[in-house]
Amino acid sequence: MNKPFRLAAAAAIAALTVTLAACSSGASSSSTPSAAMPAPASAPMSAAPASGAMSAGVTTNADVFGPACGQLPQGDAPGSLNAMGPQPVATAASTNPLLSTLVTAVGKVPGLADTLNQQKAITVFAPYNGAFDAVKSQIGAPAFNKLLANQQQLSGLLSYHVVPQRYDAQGLVAAGTTTELSGGTLKIGGTAQAPTITDGKGNTANVLCGNIPTSNATVFVIDKVLMPAS
Numbered sequence: 001m002n003k004p005f006r007l008a009a010a011a012a013i014a015a016l017t018v019t020l021a022a023c024s025s026g027a028s029s030s031s032t033p034s035a036a037m038p039a040p041a042s043a044p045m046s047a048a049p050a051s052g053a054m055s056a057g058v059t060t061n062a063d064v065f066g067p068a069c070g071q072l073p074q075g076d077a078p079g080s081l082n083a084m085g086p087q088p089v090a091t092a093a094s095t096n097p098l099l100s101t102l103v104t105a106v107g108k109v110p111g112l113a114d115t116l117n118q119q120k121a122i123t124v125f126a127p128y129n130g131a132f133d134a135v136k137s138q139i140g141a142p143a144f145n146k147l148l149a150n151q152q153q154l155s156g157l158l159s160y161h162v163v164p165q166r167y168d169a170q171g172l173v174a175a176g177t178t179t180e181l182s183g184g185t186l187k188i189g190g191t192a193q194a195p196t197i198t199d200g201k202g203n204t205a206n207v208l209c210g211n212i213p214t215s216n217a218t219v220f221v222i223d224k225v226l227m228p229a230s
Helices: 003-025 089-093 097-108 111-120 130-140 141-149 151-159 169-175
Strands: 122-127 176-178 185-190 194-198 204-213 215-224
Touching: 003 111, 089 097, 089 111, 089 122, 089 215, 097 111, 097 122, 097 130, 111 151, 111 215, 122 141, 130 141, 151 215, 169 176, 169 185
Parallel strands: 122 215
Antiparallel strands: 176 185, 185 194, 194 204, 204 215
16 A cells, blocks of 8 residues: 555544544444344354464465354355455455445445555455444434545545455464554454454454455454544
């Protein structure tokens, strides 16, 4: 990510924090998402990550874990692990049914999808659809739609979910903290089998499906939208 984009993202995050604080009327953003993730009918990939996760944060399908992984399309269908693995991260996410709201948000920022696809080795914390529903419920539909229409603010928020280094779950927990493309930080807790991500406001997200491999990123689907410190 180039320096001008990073500086713009940092400025956008400051504006976004003020906007969300003003719209929330004191409501806590750490509340449970309004639409809880339903339990998968079957979760063949919900076990702990395999010990054979490759170095430099690169994972394979065998390393994928989490309670929502069974909701991904199976086999070679669009959005499946087999289909996403060879694709760059934004392209891969575009077919993932858990991430349709995130994909819509990325599409609102011209060039952002291409920028993400062109990164060499990144980690992406990808809020599932219900996480965005929770933000919409918290700040109200008009404010949420205004956020989606504000390219600078939205770019800053989304860049807070991207780490310019590739980690698997074990590497994240070992690191303890990550510095985002926007310049903000996140605190990593839990275990490699159940990592947690705490944002700048102290809200903690859980991993719904982690260690998802794409050609240039390792993806962790999470249950909250991460917010930077004010």
